[in-house]
Amino acid sequence: MSEIVLPEAQVDRDAVAGARIVLIVLDGLGGLPDPVTGLTELETARTPNLDALAAGASLGMLLPVQAGITPGSGPGHLSLFGYDPTRWMIGRGALSALGVGVDLEPGDVAARLNLATFDAGGRVTDRRAGRPDDEEASRVVRRVVEALVRPDGVRITLVHEKEHRVVLLLRGEGLGADLGDTDPLEPGRLPLPVEARSPSSERTAEVVADFLRQAGEILSDEPRANGFLARGWAAYERFPTMEERFGLRSTVIARYPMYRGVARLVGMTVAGVPESDEAALDLLERHWGGHDLYFLHFKDPDSRGHDGDFDGKVRAIEAVDALVPRVTALDPDVVIVTGDHSTPTRLKEHSWHHVPTLLWSAFGRPTADRFGESTCRLGDLGHFHGTDLVPLALAHAGRLVKYGA
Amino acid sequence: MSEIVLPEAQVDRDAVAGARIVLIVLDGLGGLPDPVTGLTELETARTPNLDALAAGASLGMLLPVQAGITPGSGPGHLSLFGYDPTRWMIGRGALSALGVGVDLEPGDVAARLNLATFDAGGRVTDRRAGRPDDEEASRVVRRVVEALVRPDGVRITLVHEKEHRVVLLLRGEGLGADLGDTDPLEPGRLPLPVEARSPSSERTAEVVADFLRQAGEILSDEPRANGFLARGWAAYERFPTMEERFGLRSTVIARYPMYRGVARLVGMTVAGVPESDEAALDLLERHWGGHDLYFLHFKDPDSRGHDGDFDGKVRAIEAVDALVPRVTALDPDVVIVTGDHSTPTRLKEHSWHHVPTLLWSAFGRPTADRFGESTCRLGDLGHFHGTDLVPLALAHAGRLVKYGA
Numbered sequence: 001m002s003e004i005v006l007p008e009a010q011v012d013r014d015a016v017a018g019a020r021i022v023l024i025v026l027d028g029l030g031g032l033p034d035p036v037t038g039l040t041e042l043e044t045a046r047t048p049n050l051d052a053l054a055a056g057a058s059l060g061m062l063l064p065v066q067a068g069i070t071p072g073s074g075p076g077h078l079s080l081f082g083y084d085p086t087r088w089m090i091g092r093g094a095l096s097a098l099g100v101g102v103d104l105e106p107g108d109v110a111a112r113l114n115l116a117t118f119d120a121g122g123r124v125t126d127r128r129a130g131r132p133d134d135e136e137a138s139r140v141v142r143r144v145v146e147a148l149v150r151p152d153g154v155r156i157t158l159v160h161e162k163e164h165r166v167v168l169l170l171r172g173e174g175l176g177a178d179l180g181d182t183d184p185l186e187p188g189r190l191p192l193p194v195e196a197r198s199p200s201s202e203r204t205a206e207v208v209a210d211f212l213r214q215a216g217e218i219l220s221d222e223p224r225a226n227g228f229l230a231r232g233w234a235a236y237e238r239f240p241t242m243e244e245r246f247g248l249r250s251t252v253i254a255r256y257p258m259y260r261g262v263a264r265l266v267g268m269t270v271a272g273v274p275e276s277d278e279a280a281l282d283l284l285e286r287h288w289g290g291h292d293l294y295f296l297h298f299k300d301p302d303s304r305g306h307d308g309d310f311d312g313k314v315r316a317i318e319a320v321d322a323l324v325p326r327v328t329a330l331d332p333d334v335v336i337v338t339g340d341h342s343t344p345t346r347l348k349e350h351s352w353h354h355v356p357t358l359l360w361s362a363f364g365r366p367t368a369d370r371f372g373e374s375t376c377r378l379g380d381l382g383h384f385h386g387t388d389l390v391p392l393a394l395a396h397a398g399r400l401v402k403y404g405a
Numbered sequence: 406m407s408e409i410v411l412p413e414a415q416v417d418r419d420a421v422a423g424a425r426i427v428l429i430v431l432d433g434l435g436g437l438p439d440p441v442t443g444l445t446e447l448e449t450a451r452t453p454n455l456d457a458l459a460a461g462a463s464l465g466m467l468l469p470v471q472a473g474i475t476p477g478s479g480p481g482h483l484s485l486f487g488y489d490p491t492r493w494m495i496g497r498g499a500l501s502a503l504g505v506g507v508d509l510e511p512g513d514v515a516a517r518l519n520l521a522t523f524d525a526g527g528r529v530t531d532r533r534a535g536r537p538d539d540e541e542a543s544r545v546v547r548r549v550v551e552a553l554v555r556p557d558g559v560r561i562t563l564v565h566e567k568e569h570r571v572v573l574l575l576r577g578e579g580l581g582a583d584l585g586d587t588d589p590l591e592p593g594r595l596p597l598p599v600e601a602r603s604p605s606s607e608r609t610a611e612v613v614a615d616f617l618r619q620a621g622e623i624l625s626d627e628p629r630a631n632g633f634l635a636r637g638w639a640a641y642e643r644f645p646t647m648e649e650r651f652g653l654r655s656t657v658i659a660r661y662p663m664y665r666g667v668a669r670l671v672g673m674t675v676a677g678v679p680e681s682d683e684a685a686l687d688l689l690e691r692h693w694g695g696h697d698l699y700f701l702h703f704k705d706p707d708s709r710g711h712d713g714d715f716d717g718k719v720r721a722i723e724a725v726d727a728l729v730p731r732v733t734a735l736d737p738d739v740v741i742v743t744g745d746h747s748t749p750t751r752l753k754e755h756s757w758h759h760v761p762t763l764l765w766s767a768f769g770r771p772t773a774d775r776f777g778e779s780t781c782r783l784g785d786l787g788h789f790h791g792t793d794l795v796p797l798a799l800a801h802a803g804r805l806v807k808y809g810a
Contacts, residue, residue, distance in 0.1 A: 032768060065808055067789060068796030072809035085809065346768070350807060352800040353770060354785065373770065373785070383787030 011247040011394065012401050019248065019292035019397040021334040022284075022327050025080065026320055027073070027259075028302030028343025030355040030373065034310065041301070041310060041345060042356060043372035045317040049324035053335060053360045055369040060381025061354035062389065064341050070352045076340030077262045079386030081242060081295075090265060091177065091234025092258075096167045099261030100159045101270075104169075104236040109177045109204060112232040113158075113166040115140060115225040118216065124187055128164040129225040140225045141166055147218045151207050161257050168211070168230065176201030179208065181231035191229055241267025242293065246390055247399065251287060253280045254297035263295055277319065281326045288330050293393070296327075302350075305343030313345050333397045335360040336389065337371070354383060361396035416652040416805060424653065424697040424802040426739040427689075427732050428794075430485065431725055432478070432664075433707030433748025435760040435778065439715065446706070446715060446750060447761060448777035450722040454729035458740060458765045460774040465786025466759035467794065469746050475757045481745030482667045484791030486647060486700075495670060496582065496639020497663075501572045504666030505564050509574075509641040514582045514609060517637040518563075518571040520545060520630040523621065529592055533569040534630040545630045546571055552623045556612050566662055573616070573635065581606030584613065586636035596634055646672025647698065651795055652804065656692060658685045659702035668700055682724065686731045693735050698798075701732075707755075710748030718750050738802045740765040741794065742776070759788060766801035 031040035064071045064079045065086065074095050075085030093110035104110065115137055117126035132140070138160040145158050154172035161167055180195035194212065196205035208230065216227040242248045244267070251271040252263030260270050271287045271294075274280040280296055287294070298320045304312035327335060338357040341350045356376035368375035377383070381392070394400045436445035469476040469484045470491065479500050480490030498515035509515065520542055522531035537545070543565040550563050559577035566572055585600035599617065601610035617633055624631040647653045649672070656676040657668030665675050676692045676699075679685040685701055692699070705721035732740060743762040746755045761781035773780035782788070786797070799805045 032770060038771075061785075061787060066796065067793030068798075068800035068805060070800065070805060070807045072807050075809035090809070344768070351768070352797070352805070353768075354787070374772070377772070377785055377787065378783060383789070 010400050010403055012399050019334070019394070019399050020289075020330075020332045021248070021293045021393045021397055022330075022332045022336070023080065023293060023295045023393070024320070024324075024327065024335065024337045025077070025295065025297050026301045026317060026337065026339050027297065027299050028305045028341060028350065029317070029339025030342025030344070030351070030353050031305070031313065032344035032346045032353070040373050041305075041313040042317055043374060044310075045314045045321065047318060047321040047371055049321045049328075050337060050358070050371040051369055053324065053328070053337065054358050054366070054371040054375065056364050056366050057335075057358040057360035058364045058381050059367055059371075059376045059379025060357050060359070061373075061377050061379070061383045062338055062357040062386050063354055063383060064386045068352050070350045071341045072350070073258060073340055074262055076350075076386075077259065078266070080338065080340060080389055081263075081266045082246065082387050082390035083239065083266060084387055088239060090262070092232025093167065094234040094236050095258050095261040095265070096161055096165065096232075097159070097169050097236075097261065098264040099257030099259070100161050100167055102157065102159060102167065102169055105171065106236060106238050107171075107175065108236040109170040109175045110234055110236065111168045111179075111208075111230045113168050113228040113230050114183065115164040115166060116227055116229045117224050118191075118227045123190055124184055124229065126224070127183065127185075127187060127229060131163055132225050134160070134162065137163060137166070137225060140219060140222060144215050144218050148211070148214055151210065154207050156207075156211060164225070166228065168228075170204065170207065174200075175204045175235070177204070177233040177235035179205055179233045181229075181233075182212065183229040183231045194230070239265050239267070242390075243267055246394060248292045248390070248394075249290075250293040250295060251291045252295045252297070253283045254295070255280065256297070256299050259297040259299075268295060277323060281323050284327065285330065301339070302343045305345050306348055308345050308348040310345040333361060334393050336393060338389070357381065357389070359389075359392055359396060363396055416799065424739070424799070424804050425735075425737045426653070426698045426798045426802055427735075427737045427741070428485065428698060428700045428798070429725070429729075429732065429740065429742045430482070430700065430702050431706045431722060431742070431744050432702065432704050433710045433746060433755065434722070434744025435747025435749070435756070435758050436710070436718065437749035437751045437758070445778050446710075446718040447722055448779060449715075450719045450726065452723060452726040452776055454726045454733075455742060455763070455776040456774055458729065458733070458742065459763050459771070459776040459780065461769050461771050462740075462763040462765035463769045463786050464772055464776075464781045464784025465762050465764070466778075466782050466784070466788045467743055467762040467791050468759055468788060469791045473757050475755045476746045477755070478663060478745055479667050481791075482664065483671070485743065485745060485794055486668075486671045487651065487792050487795035488644065488671060489792050493644060494639075495667070497637030498572065499639035499641050500663050500666040500670070501566050501570065501637075502564070502574050502641075502666070503669045504662030504664070505566050505572055507562065507564060507572065507574055510576065511641060511643050512576075512580065513641040514575040514580045515639050515641065516573045516584075516613075516635045518573050518633040518635050519588065520569040520571060521632055521634045522629050523596075523632045528595055529589055529634065531629070532588065532590075532592060532634060536568055537630050539565070539568065542568060542571070542630060545624060545627060549620050549623050553616070553619055556615060559612050561612075561616060569630070571633065573633075575609065575612065579605075580609045580640070582609070582638040582640035584610055584638045586634075586638075587617065588634040588636050599635070644670050644672070647795075648672055651799060653697045653795070653799075654695075655698040655700060656696045657700045657702070658688045658692075659700070660685065661702070661704055664702040664704075673700060682728060686728050689732065690735065706744070707748045710750050711753055713750050713753040715750040718748075738766060739798050741798060743794070762786070762794070764794075764797060764801065768801055
């Protein structure tokens with residue numbers, strides 16, 4: 001569970017060639033077996049390309065955080081990047097801010113806002129404002145930005161993320177992020193007051209309460225998106241980068257802002273914003289050779305898991321499988337296929353179960369010609385912690401020198 | 406290996422319904438294979454009910470303390486309850502005191518006494534006084550209690566536990582438990598002097614030496630039980646309870662005092678004292694619904710292991726198996742079957758080997774329809790630490806919220 005520490009001298013920083021590691025994350029990959037077939041979503045999927053990788057790979061079962069702990073997307077990815085998620089906390093707000101390209105500075109406070117619908121009595125009637133499209137949502141956000149009366153000494157930045165999702169960023173002296181969420185979680189209730197949970201966040205609570213009040217007034221004539229709910233407060237702390245820690249110049253290719261956000265947090269550059277999963281591969285091919293680690297994120301398996309759509313998750317996995325030959329055609333040194341957590345369709349939510357993982361390189365110890373929970377739990381890597389993945393990748397890429405004489 | 410830390414917010418304390426977790430401990434469950442059949446005691450046993458549970462469960466191999474470490478009953482159980490036994494030390498004395506219902510206070514010092522036989526020269530001739538029955542032993546203990554001249558400032562409590570086993574409890578200011586055992590371990594030797602191993606325990610050593618001397622004088626006319634040996638010194642430190650740490654209102658159903666003792670240590674209530682294993686199930690049924698976690702302890706597999714009786718241990722396991730339908734009939738959310746350690750009959754002692762473990766719930770990842778070492782070592786839980794069991798049980802019972810956004 002503890003933070004991995006690679007002695008500085010172990011990372012071979014003089015290696016001439018790039019490491020060419022591809023980290024393919026199928027969000028929410030792990031699943032639970034169908035009661036009739038006994039096969040999970042991944043085991044049900046036809047994945048000839050992943051199976052071919054598995055046949056040359058070391059397999060294992062990855063534990064993202066800790067036994068029994070269901071990871072959010074932030075902790076799940078931090079673990080894959082080699083950062084112990086119980087040491088490196090990160091709020092949704094900061095992830096979202098980084099994801100939409102806001103450059104955070106240490107001390108900045110960020111939150112995730114939801115556009116929401118409030119009735120005349122101030123009660124929340126729709127926590128996502130009827131899921132407005134990007135055009136409507138960004139128009140509403142612009143109205144607030146233009147009409148807002150700014151407080152003294154605090155710079156407020158408001159950025160539309162996607163659909164009902166908005167990022168609030170506060171910059172100034174003496175801000176704190178020890179604030180409660182205002183989302184009452186159930187419709188029909190009043191939003192929770194902005195509560196400072198420690199004295200150092202009291203000033204911030206006042207600023208936020210005033211901001212939310214003003215936003216409600218500015219948007220009072222909007223039919224749906226007439227106010228904000230706030231959650232996921234975070235003060236931004238600078239992370240040591242993957243290059244500083246592991247000598248890995250890394251880049252992210254992800255369609256969704258939050259995953260670019262968590263990648264930027266650890267110093268990855270953003271290779272671009274693909275419009276589709278196929279376009280993600282275009283970006284990989286275009287940027288190939290300029291970095292040591294390429295992080296490709298595919299969201300659909302998790303989304304279909306949340307929907308409880310077993311067949312949909314199967315198809316989402318098969319769709320990623322179809323893209324794998326474009327990765328292997330680039331002649332990478334290491335290919336990792338894993339997930340940031342499990343999202344079993346039976347649960348319709350993230351879960352604590354181990355994530356099937358393959359690590360392909362010229363130095364694998366293959367045990368099966370099929371990629372799935374059943375083969376991974378018997379694989380050469382055993383059951384291992386997520387933070388072991390980067391050191392394993394470095395080793396397989398020949399980027400670690402011997403420890404001790 | 407490190408103490409699990411569940412952030413306070415992660416335990417869902419608002420869950421309305423009880424978690425209904427049943428923890429079935431077959432003491433000393435793990436074994437070694439018979440040289441002829443290649444099957445362990447558990448694998449030899451006919452266990453249709455445990456096998457049926459296994460067919461829907463996640464299986465794994467549990468490490469109670471640390472690789473190579475043979476746990477006593479205290480550490481073995483603390484690990485199962487989620488308490489790192491290398492952090493939470495507990496002497497046999499305190500366990501015994503709690504087991505016989507003595508309410509300990511922080512600072513109390515307790516020891517396990519053995520009634521023993523001493524010859525005229527003060528040498529130990531029988532370390533267990535010929536294993537007196539409870540009637541003889543409690544009569545002898547009463548003689549000491551009545552005749553003892555009490556020291557100033559220290560309250561001495563003496564409670565008969567079972568057969569030759571007695572608990573000594575000291576309460577007062579400035580006591581210490583850093584004392585050596587007096588048991589010479591081999592008959593024919595003088596008892597060891599009461600040795601203070603640090604200055605803070607010197608006063609206590611004097612009190613104990615005087616107590617043992619007085620007890621010998623009071624009992625000098627007894628034919629067998631004419632003195633005490635002392636071991637397992639412990640100063641009682643209050644443990645945070647399982648309810649405080651995990652939100653689990655827990656209760657113990659165990660025939661033997663020591664297991665009730667270790668359970669009380671972590672805040673379990675005592676559901677009652679069953680006269681038989683069948684009566685333990687009566688108690689479970691009677692108390693069903695009032696708690697979140699029910700700890701059922703079955704001693705016989707360990708006892709037969711100590712006897713070196715392979716077939717006897719097989720039958721003891723089968724006897725517990727026969728009770729399992731009464732557990733599942735209660736419709737629990739989670740059923741765990743494990744041991745506090747292995748007691749292979751070939752060793753006639755506790756051992757360091759992993760303990761086969763099944764965790765049944767609606768969210769298992771089953772891999773076999775048989776419960777045994779061979780199936781558990783290939784199970785979905787892999788090889789895991791005992792302190793992971795409670796977080797896993799909480800997760801499977803839907804009692805943990807997501808970690809991070």
